[in-house]
Amino acid sequence: xxxxxxxxxxxxxxxxxxxxxxxxxxxxxxxxxxxxxxxxxxxxxxxxxxxxxxxxxxxxxxxxxxxxxxxxxxxxxxxxxxxxxxxxxxxxxxxxxxxxxxxxxxxxxxxxxxxxxxxxxxxxxxxxxxxxxxxxxxxxxxxxxxxxxxxxxxxxxxxxxxxxxxxxxxxxxxxxxxxxxxxxxxxxxxxxxxxxxxxxxxxxxxxxxxxxxxxxxxxxxxxxxxxxxxxxxxxxxxxxxxxxxxxxxxxxxxxxxxxxxxxxxxxxxxxxxxxxxxxxxxxxxxxxxxxxxxxxx
Amino acid sequence: xxxxxxxxxxxxxxxxxxxxxxxxxxxxxxxxxxxxxxxxxxxxxxxxxxxxxxxxxxxxxxxxxxxxxxxxxxxxxxxxxxxxxxxxxxxxxxxxxxxxxxxxxxxxxxxxxxxxxxxxxxxxxxxxxxxxxxxxxxxxxxxxxxxxxxxxxxxxxxxxxxxxxxxxxxxxxxxxxxxxxxxxxxxxxxxxxxxxxxxxxxxxxxxxxxxxxxxxxxxxxxxxxxxxxxxxxxxxxxxxxxxxxxxxxxxxxxxxxxxxxxxxxxxxxxxxxxxxxxxxxxxxxxxxxxxxxxxxxxxxxxxxxxxxxxxxxxxxxxxxxxxxxxxxxxxxxxxxxxxxxxxxxxxxxxxxxxxxxxxxxxxxxxxxxxxxxxxxxxxxxxxxxxx
Numbered sequence: 001x002x003x004x005x006x007x008x009x010x011x012x013x014x015x016x017x018x019x020x021x022x023x024x025x026x027x028x029x030x031x032x033x034x035x036x037x038x039x040x041x042x043x044x045x046x047x048x049x050x051x052x053x054x055x056x057x058x059x060x061x062x063x064x065x066x067x068x069x070x071x072x073x074x075x076x077x078x079x080x081x082x083x084x085x086x087x088x089x090x091x092x093x094x095x096x097x098x099x100x101x102x103x104x105x106x107x108x109x110x111x112x113x114x115x116x117x118x119x120x121x122x123x124x125x126x127x128x129x130x131x132x133x134x135x136x137x138x139x140x141x142x143x144x145x146x147x148x149x150x151x152x153x154x155x156x157x158x159x160x161x162x163x164x165x166x167x168x169x170x171x172x173x174x175x176x177x178x179x180x181x182x183x184x185x186x187x188x189x190x191x192x193x194x195x196x197x198x199x200x201x202x203x204x205x206x207x208x209x210x211x212x213x214x215x216x217x218x219x220x221x222x223x224x225x226x227x228x229x230x231x232x233x234x235x236x237x238x239x240x241x242x243x244x245x246x247x248x249x250x251x252x253x254x255x256x257x258x259x260x261x262x263x264x265x266x267x268x269x270x271x272x273x274x275x276x277x278x279x280x281x282x283x284x285x286x287x288x289x290x291x292x293x294x295x296x297x
Numbered sequence: 298x299x300x301x302x303x304x305x306x307x308x309x310x311x312x313x314x315x316x317x318x319x320x321x322x323x324x325x326x327x328x329x330x331x332x333x334x335x336x337x338x339x340x341x342x343x344x345x346x347x348x349x350x351x352x353x354x355x356x357x358x359x360x361x362x363x364x365x366x367x368x369x370x371x372x373x374x375x376x377x378x379x380x381x382x383x384x385x386x387x388x389x390x391x392x393x394x395x396x397x398x399x400x401x402x403x404x405x406x407x408x409x410x411x412x413x414x415x416x417x418x419x420x421x422x423x424x425x426x427x428x429x430x431x432x433x434x435x436x437x438x439x440x441x442x443x444x445x446x447x448x449x450x451x452x453x454x455x456x457x458x459x460x461x462x463x464x465x466x467x468x469x470x471x472x473x474x475x476x477x478x479x480x481x482x483x484x485x486x487x488x489x490x491x492x493x494x495x496x497x498x499x500x501x502x503x504x505x506x507x508x509x510x511x512x513x514x515x516x517x518x519x520x521x522x523x524x525x526x527x528x529x530x531x532x533x534x535x536x537x538x539x540x541x542x543x544x545x546x547x548x549x550x551x552x553x554x555x556x557x558x559x560x561x562x563x564x565x566x567x568x569x570x571x572x573x574x575x576x577x578x579x580x581x582x583x584x585x586x587x588x589x590x591x592x593x594x595x596x597x598x599x600x601x602x603x604x605x606x607x608x609x610x611x612x613x614x615x616x617x618x619x620x621x622x623x624x625x626x627x628x629x630x631x632x633x634x635x636x637x638x639x640x641x642x643x644x645x646x647x648x649x650x651x652x653x654x655x656x657x658x659x660x661x662x663x664x665x666x667x668x669x670x671x672x673x674x675x676x677x678x679x680x681x682x683x684x
Contacts, residue, residue, distance in 0.1 A: 194397055200366055201399040201457075203386040205413035205464055215412075219403040 052271070059268040072268040089261050093269065096254025099167040103250060104236045106171035108229045111182050114175065116225065119186050120217050123195045137183035140176050145241040148173070156246055167248035174236050181235065182228035189224020190217075226284045234277050315343030315500035316377035316467045318363070323372035325358055325524075332358040333369065334524030343498040345491070346529070347511040350521035351547070356504045357472060359521070363502060364470050365389045376467055392461030396473040398453045400445035406432060406456045407441040413464035431459035434493060451482040458490065462497065469494070471503040475510060487514055508548055512536065520544050538573055542585065542660040551585040552630040553663060558582045563659050566604050566624075568652035576659035583663045588633035590655035593620055596647040604650045606630070608642050622648060 059072045075082055075090075083094035115137075122129050140148070152173055159169050195217060202216045203209075218225065240252035251273060259266030318340040325333040332355040340346045348356040361367040363374060365386035374382050381389055392413075400409050410428035411419075419427065432438050435455040445453055454474050461469060471490065475483045491514040494501050505511050511518050512532040519529035520543070528540040539545035556565035558577050563570050565584050576582065596605055606622035609629065618639030620632050630650065642648065 193402065194399070197395050197397045197399045198401060200386075201393065201395060201460075202401070202412070203366070204364060204389075204391060204393040204470075205460065206387050206390075206416040207412075208387055211416065216401055220401070222403075 052274070055267050055271045059264055059271060062264075072262075072264040075262075075265050076268055076272055090258065090265075092249055093251075093254035093258045093265075095167075096249045096251045096257075097269075099170075099249055100237055100251035102168045103171050103174060104233050106168060107174040107178060107236050108232050110171060110175045111178055111228065111232055112225060115179070115182055115186055115228070116218065116221070117213060119183070119190055120195060120199075120213065123190055124199060134183065134187070137179045139180075141180040145177075146245070148176075149242055149245040152242070152246065165248075167243065167250055170239075170243060170246070170248050170250065173242055174232075174239065177239070177242075178228075178232040178235050181231040185224050185227040185231060186221065189221035189227075192224075193220045230281055230284050233280060237273055237277060315341075315498050317342050317375075318377075318468055318500055318502070319373075319375040320359065320363065321373040321375065323359065323362060323374070324370045325355075325362060325367060326370055331355075331524045333362065333372075336372070336521075336525055338519060338526060338529070340500055340502060342500055344516045345494050345501040345503060345514060347503045347505060347515035347518045348521055348526075349505060349508055349511040349518055349547075352506065354521040355524040356506075356521045358524075360470055360472050360502055360504045363468070364391055364393055390464075390466050391468045391470055392464055392466035393470040393472065394454065394457045394461050394474040396476055398445065398450065398477065399457055400448075400453050400460075402445050405442050405444055406437060406448065406452075406459075409445075409456055410460045410463045413460065417464065427463055428459075431463045432456070434462070434496075435459045435489070449482075450478050451486055454478065454486060455489070458493065462493070462499070467500070469499045469501040471501065473505055474503075476505070476507070483510070490514060512548075518548075520547055522547075537656070539585075539658050540575060542658065545585045545658045550588050550631055550633075551657075552588070552591065552628075553583045553660075554586055554628065554630070555662065556582055556584045556659065558659055563657075566650055566652055567601055569654065570652060571654055571656045573656050573658045577661060581662045582659035583661070584657050584659045586630070586652065586657055587655060588619060588631045590653045590657065591630055591632035592634065592651045592653065593622055593632045593638075593642060593648040594651060596649050600649045606648050606650050608644055608646045608648055610644060611639050611642055613639065622650065624650065 060070060061068055079090065079094055079097070083090040119133065122133055156169070156173075159172070163169055198216050198220070199212045202212045207215065237251060239250065240256065243250040243253050244256070251269075255266045255269050255273075258269070318338075320336060320338040323333045323336040324331070330353075332353075334355075336355065336359060338346070338359070348359060350356045358367060362369045365381070365384060369382065372382070373380055376389070376391075400406070401412065404412065407425070407428045410431050411424040414424045414427055429438065429441065432441050435458055437452060437455055437459070440448060440452060440456075445456075448456070454477075457474070474490070475486055478486060487510055490503075494514075503511075503514065512535070515532055517529055518532050518535045519526045520535065521527065522543050528535065528544045530538070530540075535544065535548055539548060545551055554565050556563040556570065558572060558579055558581075560578060561572055563572055563576070563582055563584050565586065570584055570586070570590075572584070576584075593606070593608065602625060604624075606624045609621040609623055611620045612618060613636060616636060617633055618636045620634065620639050620642050621629055622632065623629050632650075
């Protein structure tokens with residue numbers, strides 16, 4: 001019998017080819033991912049930016065003559081005096097702008113005053129009600145505006161008799177409309193802190209319930225409140241259907257009316273409203289960052 | 298850790314003395330569950346009483362009722378002789394430290410400590426001074442400007458303690474303040490709490506499920522069970538003279554062994570064990586034997602086979618160690634001896650069980666005691682009860 005001995009396998013060359021190849025692959029993959037990322041960003045940005053640029057283009061150029069002009073922007077700046085001089089064409093837009101401004105303030109105020117203490121109280125004392133609260137708050141999301149208006153018609157006839165036909169009373173229905181969005185934002189904020197322990201700690205230190213809300217709960221859900229406010233502002237500034245169907249005048253109905261006589265001003269006004277909302281978002285998100293984030297970890 | 302005793306606390310709190318607290322016939326039910334069932338408790342001025350018990354025994358409910366965070370169904374709460382039963386939490390003048398981290402996240406440590414002072418109308422400079430003093434008391438002056446998320450769990454609980462003390466409360470309430478901390482920090486902070494409590498002399502009610510913690514810090518320990526205090530006594534008395542089988546089984550380890558009682562002693566595994574008051578005076582009994590009363594020695598062929606056992610496991614616990622052994626009838630017992638003695642034993646080795654004449658509690662004979670698979674007694678068998 002002969003013993004067969006096989007030579008030991010030759011050591012694999014630890015040359016550069018073996019280590020370089022995966023590196024090249026990795027680099028190529030990274031480059032590919034980077035390109036894809038920029039493509040996605042470009043497409044998304046195009047989706048948002050192209051309409052805005054088109055609006056900007058339309059606002060500074062006469063459609064027929066093709067001449068560049070800043071007239072519409074100048075009119076926006078002097079909208080008050082323009083409305084006073086030509087109330088038939090611009091009065092509705094001016095009124096609508098003013099009404100929407102007041103509606104924003106009232107809606108946000110009522111929403112915060114109504115929702116924040118209620119949701120906090122439910123978390124503190126009646127947790128079993130949270131499902132009911134969630135259901136009620138999300139309900140407006142499932143009801144189309146047109147259906148809402150059918151129900152709101154008789155209600156607003158009473159409101160008109162008791163208060164007035166002023167558009168600012170739309171704030172009540174707007175509070176209902178913003179409930180689903182505000183609820184979600186506030187619920188996330190309250191869920192992120194231990195409301196029960198914090199409020200019990202504050203109470204044990206001598207704080208009244210008002211102090212607990214004002215000094216402990218609100219500062220800790222500030223970003224959630226700000227988010228809820230922003231969503232509410234955006235919704236109120238963009239609401240058209242209910243105001244139109246209830247024959248009330250707000251910014252969107254004003255823009256609609258003015259668009260029939262001065263399309264350029266209407267588009268410029270829409271763009272301004274969008275920019276205001278955008279700037280507001282920036283300001284609020286900076287504000288909501290608060291002290292803690294500035295201090296850093 | 299050495300507990301400092303020289304008074305370094307804030308002068309205003311040093312001058313303050315504790316007040317007596319009394320809970321009388323407190324009842325509190327949640328549906329069908331009686332969390333507090335006619336509970337009575339008296340705390341002397343400046344005393345630190347720890348309520349200890351298994352999960353659901355009512356200890357936290359008692360503390361919350363005292364704090365005003367829960368309403369009692371009936372009963373009285375007297376603080377310094379005044380009935381505070383109907384007084385809201387914010388006016389009870391009690392400082393509280395919670396199990397969960399409760400620092401206000403949007404405030405620095407200093408602002409947290411100053412929060413209660415602000416509510417009491419103290420000026421800005423005074424608030425700052427007092428907050429600084431209390432932060433120094435808990436050893437966190439350097440962290441005064443940090444937010445909660447910039448501090449460790451132990452530091453957060455120290456700040457919470459400083460915050461609770463800064464308002465100069467009549468009573469300090471501690472609701473499992475150490476349970477969220479890791480073992481080493483827990484022991485450090487436990488000693489720190491005791492040092493500060495002794496320094497400021499404040500009447501304190503401490504709730505915990507950790508018996509080691511309770512025995513380490515308390516002037517008196519109250520063991521709760523089913524909404525009542527089973528026994529309240531000094532840690533030493535609680536351990537060496539348990540008043541009931543529940544207390545004996547809950548505090549420390551004990552091995553239930555069958556015996557025969559006659560007079561003030563019982564015969565267990567051939568040894569005479571003195572019995573504690575409350576034990577049956579005659580007839581068959583189950584005697585709850587502490588691990589330190591059990592010795593395991595190398596087997597001697599001349600010994601009675603009933604006291605022969607086999608070593609199942611040994612564990613090293615620092616200065617002392619523990620060994621588990623199984624008797625011929627299947628009963629498993631735990632012995633606590635010096636580390637040297639324990640390390641001399643080998644798993645599987647045959648040993649002889651001898652009992653030291655340590656006063657023990659006997660209870661009426663329990664089914665299963667002494668039979669195969671005999672159990673270590675009670676929830677304390679793990680050394681720490683559930684939460």
